[in-house]
Amino acid sequence: MRASIGKDAQVQPFSRKEGPNRETKAKRIAYLFVLPSLLFFLVIVAYPLASVIWDSFHDKNLLNTGDGRFVGLANYVEVIRSEYFLQAALNTGIWTILSVAGEYVLGIIAALALAQGIRGRAIFRGIIIIPWVVPVVVAGLTWTWMLTPDYGVLNSWLVKLGLLDEPFYFLGEPDTALLSIIIVNIWRSFPFYTITFLAALQSIPRDIYEAAALDGLGPIGRFFKITLPQLKGVSIVLVMIHIIWTSINFDFIWVMTEGGPVHSSETLPIMIYRFAMQELNIGLASALASLLLAFMIIGFMMYYLYLNRKSDHRGGM
Structure with a gap:
């Protein structure tokens, strides 16, 4: 009986058609999930x-x-x-460098201020994001009206304060048009830096600052020795992103000056x-x-x- 069973087992071995294993199935499913993104990239970008x-x-x-x-x-x-072409290339470099530098400096200053334990800190953190959420067209037109020499409120204030003898057309002069737009662009974009830096500052351990203070390191020294190195990774990402965004920015300049006067902006x-x-x-x-x-x-x-x-x-x- 046993010999017969063994013989039958040898004559008719058990066989099974092997299918794809679990890893192969997982890869196929992953490819299916990636496929829509790939098609979107090919159609929209590539x-x-x-x-x-x-x-x-x-x-x-x-x-x-x-x-x-x-x-x-x-x-x-x-x-x-x-x-x-050369004038436009130079303007692009000036526009990008000054905008990104101004946004970075103003953003980190605002983040350091909002990181302090001041009263009403939550309100200020909510207010500071307003320039960033305002649409570009709305912000550009508003600042254009404010800078208009005939009825612009900014010109009126400067004249009343004695800083100007008469209203000045900031957007209508070749020497000041591009610089004026850069200042407005910094005003609108620095809140993005502020929020990002504020989140990064809150992740820095307080023990480091306390130890540095005990060693006699002042506020300026702590900023350059501790804060800036801790923000290096975030800073690189922010600067790289905003270099791209700023260098290809079209709408802000077009809304305010359309590249004029005489191609100066x-x-x-x-x-x-x-x-x-x-x-x-x-x-x-x-x-x-x-x-x-x-x-x-x-x-x-x-x-x-x-x-x-x-x-x-x-x-x-």
């Missing part, structure tokens, strides 16, 4: 970006829909040789808009947009290499 780069090498003008021949680098050469995004929507030259607009993207990629690559070299140098030491 395809438009590829179209812009493609159009930058073609003679594409909405006034001449039948002509779309390949022109190589002709669009790039024409953009660079444009009369206002025109930046590269404004120039792209003029090529595309006023001159209807999609080829030139795409070439300038590609140049702006290339400048940003090169800048961030240089910064990335600098950080890597710095970390390697520290590791070697």
